[in-house]
Amino acid sequence: MIVVTGATGNVGRPLVRALAEAGERVTAVARRITEVPEGVRCCRPISSNPSRSGSRLRKRGICSC
Numbered sequence: 001m002i003v004v005t006g007a008t009g010n011v012g013r014p015l016v017r018a019l020a021e022a023g024e025r026v027t028a029v030a031r032r033i034t035e036v037p038e039g040v041r042c043c044r045p046i047s048s049n050p051s052r053s054g055s056r057l058r059k060r061g062i063c064s065c
Contacts, residue, residue, distance in 0.1 A: 001025040005045070008033060016040060 006012040007028030019026045020037040027041040036042055
């Protein structure tokens with residue numbers, strides 16, 4: 001599974017679309033998700049503070065850049 005943070009931004013939106021079209025399992029993370037391709041899982045960030053969210057993701061073994 002690939003997790004895309006900022007999934008509704010200028011880079012995130014086309015990235016989520018391209019990954020979904022390539023058949024990847026994708027989770028889109030964004031504060032406000034309006035629409036995503038079929039089959040894409042959506043969720044809100046763990047925290048509104050990006051540094052805290054990144055720390056929590058790393059503790060779960062998920063890479064955050």
